[in-house]
Amino acid sequence: MLFKSSSSEGKICSSDLASPEFGLILFLVLGFSICEQGMNSELQTKEYKWLFWVLLMLTFACLTKKSKAADSYLIDCGSSTNTTVGSRVFVADKYHSKLLSTPQEIFANTSSKSILNSPLYQTARIFTGKSTYTLSISQTGRHFIRLYFFPFVYETYNMSTAIFTVLAQEFALLSGFTPQNSPIMKEYSVNVTSNTLVITITPSSYSFAFLNALEVVSVPNSLIIDDANLVNNAGSYGGLTQEALELVARVNMGGPLVNYENDTLWRTWVPDDSFLLNKNSAVNVSNIAAVNYGSGLATTYSAPASVYGTAKEMNSADDPALNFNVTWEFDVDPGYQYLVRFHYCDIVSNASNELYFDVYINSWIASKDLDLSTLTNNVLATAVFVDVVTSSITASNLRVSIGPSDVNSAYPNAILNGLEIMKINNSVGSLDGAVPVAPGTSSKSKSGVIIGATVGGVCAVVLAGILCFFCGRRRKRLSSQGHSKTWTPLSLNGGTSYMSGSKFSIAGTASTGANLEYRIPVSAVQEATSNFDESLVIGIGGFGKVYKGVLNDGTKVAVKRGNPRSQQGLSEFHTEIEMLSQFRHRHLVSLIGYCDEKNEMILVYEYMENGTLKNHLYGLGLPSLSWKQRLEICIGAARGLHYLHTGYAKAVIHRDVKSANILLDENLMAKVADFGLSKTGPEIDQTHVSTAVKGSFGYLDPEYFRRQQLTEKSDVYSFGVVLFEVLCARPVIDPTLPREMVNLAEWAMKWQKRGQIEQIMDPNLAGKIKPESLRKFGETAEKCLADFGVDRPSMGDVLWNLEYALQLQEAVLLDDPDENSSNLIGQLSPQLNNFRQDDLDVSSMQFESGNVDDLSGASMNKVFSQLMKSEGR
Structure with a gap:
């Protein structure tokens, strides 16, 4: 089904009585009554004239009722006086001071001639720290949030350099945002579920934020319907009413600009010509007077008649031999799904010809053999809209096309009246990057989560089918190579075991060292986690929740349960299985199995008793790690990453190296985890992989971010941040600290370059690190954070340097722990004291490629002891 009508069909509500159509009808009916009765006496004439003007004023009030929303906050930020825009008044900022919590009151203004015609952009409020607008909501439901930006220079603040994040309710609207150098309005559509809406503006480290104007208005809930079609007839997408949307484009096809004064919800519809790829492929048509708003279909809230009454029509010139598509192209952010709303009104057909056409989004089918008459009960010129949700977009553009259908071979034609493209929030509630909502902000209700999980079931079935297809292809490929798609756990009784515990079994059939199929029944996972008992949750990430579990043989496991609605989750699920089914290393977390039954995406790992490295550094109050323990943990993680980069046919780049993804077993041995974002490295004849930027804020390689070119050195940069995190025992991003300290990497690099890194290290380590060890560690971290990848060491070099720092x-310490360290360093062999950094270059060592795992698993103390002898390297 292409369209679902509103549940309010056939009913008259208060919003209908306030509509322009109702006011116009009222005026015409009463005016006709006046004319019909005539004006026979002077007294009657005066009375009727008086009544006429009263009705005229009432009708005008009805026509302008659109601005009287249940909730309407129009704030001219930074202004000391009210500002009128059209027929609306944006209230001066000073009158809304009770709504705002901010560390400083900074009002800015400009007299720039470039924006004299846009009064809202002439003033701004500047935020130097985290600030919140707390707005009382009288009518829960769908609201527009519009943010107005225009950067100008005010005193010491150059707004074009501002970087900040904006959150609304449980959604991230903007992250690391820097406005353009021209006026811009960002529009969002959010379902407000409580009686308070909190909008939080947070500057990035060393920066500030600003806002020229803020608009929050309630809109009819029927504006966004819950279900939409998925592309390629893959079913329906449910739960749209719970999602946050960001406007990408709102276009009037075949018509002129429709500004906010001519739209019931103060929207602007731009002409389509700038998006049309072939200007000669279509012609403009117009018949606004013919537009009919049918009951239960589109309303004036969907789009005004000036949109439905114009269209782009395929320029077929009555030639049945023509066969082409009319295509528009729009810029979008990759990695998101998009809601595309097609507005139709058949103002071109007549009784002698029928209109059938196809609609495409990129290479996907949006509507096949579309016959508008089936949506309008065969009434021509009736306004309708069709909602279609895309799959996750991988490119930076989105194309919409219309073209002739095979059904109507005699007269090829196609039309489109209007188009809206809206970005849908991702699995962590963000519309701008993978930035989760900060702790302490409101979250979605449990009922919303349950509903979301339920309606995502259909999507999950499709996604699971795709996964099975890929797994089947891989099984056939491996079979043809003489391999079986079964997972053979390493021996659990000997020194080669990489998993904790003595043995494990699924459904009681496995024994030690047995060959087990990779897939685990969902019943076994449910039994291991007491049916996903919330009390067993040990972590929550972008993929989903992580539960502690115990298999029926007593083996402890960590169970990561994916969000069934996350398309990104499917990719991570597939990647994790593919990666970990090929790797065996003591410093990589072992994958025990996976489950893809009943719309589930579940990964089962060995359980790491001591949790994450991050938890041992700060936040949970756990006992402080010694310097030796920290070095050994860093060395273990470096071994794991070095193996990823060198131990396989092609390098594997982790892409999400951080302290939260370095896990510790019962002996505090480090293992790298979470390979959902991992990607194989470049081919031999290539220097990088071009890919969309993914990773965690604070650890992300700036060169990768700028150029979207991924190499192993991106992991090296992230690991350098981890090294400083280990030394300083603080978060990599902490907005509660003074501005210069917010970003750990920047802050630590300043002290490292001064040669005073000991000034910012963890106080628990004071007096416990030998200067030479600290110097080598700091130098290693500094080299990892070089601006350009070519200047960073390889993970092999990092590993050697960390082993050197430990040695x-x-x-x-072996000589005398209480002795002055500088004196003791001097007692080392002259060969060690004179040892040059070049001698530690791992590239100069000769190893067999097949022994990388053996090398990384061995202690390097003997290697360094050889270096201290004259006959050493």
Whole structure:
């Protein structure tokens, strides 16, 4: 079904009585009554004239009722006086001071001639710290949030350099946002579920934020219907009413600009010509007077008659031999799904010809053999709209096309009247990057989550089918190569075991060292986690929740349960299985199995008793790690990453290296985890992989972010941030600190370059690190954070340097822990003291490629002891 009508069909509500149509009818009916009765006496004439003007004023009030929403906040930020825009008044900022919590009151203004015709952009409020607007909501439901930006220079604030994040309710609207150098309005559509809407504006480190104007208005809930079609007739997408949307484009096809004064919800519809790829492929048609708003279909809230009454029509010139598409192209952000709303009104057909056409989004079918008459009960010129949701977009543009259908071979034609493209929030509630909502902000209700999980079931079935298809292809490929798609766990009784515990079994059939199929029944997972008991949750990430579980043989496991509505989750699910089914290393977390039954995406790993490295550094109050323990953990993680980069046919780039993805077993041995974002590296004849930027804020390689070119050195940069995190025992991003300290990497690099890194290290380590060990560690971290990847060391080099730092620490401590470290360093062999950094270059060492795992698993203390002898390297 292409369209679902509103549940209010056939009913008259208060919003209908306030509509322009109702006011116009009222005026015409009463005016006709006046004319019909005549004006026979002077007294009657005066009375009727008086009544006429009263009715005229009432009708005008009805026509302008559109601005009287249940909730309407129009704030001219930074202004000391009210500002009138059209027939609406944006209230001066000073009158809304009770709504705003901000550390400083900074009002800015400009007299720039470039925006004299846009009064809202002439003033701004500047935010130097986290600030919140708390707005009382009288009518829950769908609201427009419009943010107005225009950067100008005010005193010491150059707004074009501002970087900040904006949150609304549980959604991230903007993240790391820097406005353009021209006026821009960002429009969002959010379902407000409580009686308070909190909008939080947070500047990035070393920066500030600003806002020229803020608009929050309630709109009819029927504006966004819950279900939409999925592309390629893949079913329906449910739960749209719970999603946050960001406007990408709102276009009037075949017609002129429709500004906010001529739209019931103060929207602007731009002409389509700038998006049309072939200007000669279509012609403009117009018949506004013919537009009919049918009951239960589109209303004036959907789009005004000036949109439905104009259209782009295929320029077929009555030639049945023509066969082409009319295509428009729009810029979008990759990695998101998009709601595309097609507005139709058949103002071109007549009784002698029928209109059938196809509609495409990129290479997907949006509507096949579309016959508008089936949506309008065969009434021509009736306004309708069709909602279609895309799959996750991988490119930076989106194309919409219309073209002739095979059904109507005699006269090829196609039309489109209007188009809206809206970005849908991702699985972590963000419309701008993978930035989850900060702790402490409101979250979606449990009922919303349950509803979302339920309506996503259909999508999950389709996605699971796709996964099975890929798994089947891989199974056939492996079979043809003489391999079986079964997973053979390493021996659990000997020194080669990479998993904790003595053995495990599924459904009680496995024994030690047995070959087990990779897939695990969902019943076994439910039993292991007491049916996903919330009390067993040990972590929550972008993919989903992580539960502690125990298999029926007593083996402890960590169960990661994916969000069934996340298309990104499917990609991570597939990647994790593909990666970990090929790797065996003591410093990589082992995958025990997966489950894809009943719309589930579940990954089962070995359980790491001591959790994440992050939790041992700060936040949970766990006992402080010693310097030796920290070095050994860093060395273990470096071994795991070094294996990823060198131990396979092609390098594997982790892409999400951070302290939260370095897990510790019962002996505090480090293992790298979470390979959902991992990607194989470049081919031999290539230097990088071009790909969309993914990773975690604070750890992300700036060169990768700028150029979208991924190499192993991106992991090296992230690992350098982890090294400083280990040394300083603080979060990589902490907005509660003074501005210069917010970003750990920037802050630590300043002290490292001064040669005073000990000034900012964890106080628990004071007096416990030998200077030479600290110096080598700091130098290693500094090199990892080089601006350009070519200047960073390989993970092999990092590993050697960390082993060297540990050897320096241990060599000193073996002599006399209480002795002055500088004196003890001097007692080392002259060969070690004179050892040059170049001698530690791992590239100069000769290893067999097949022994990388063996090398990374061995202690390097003996290697360094050889270096201290004259006959050493």
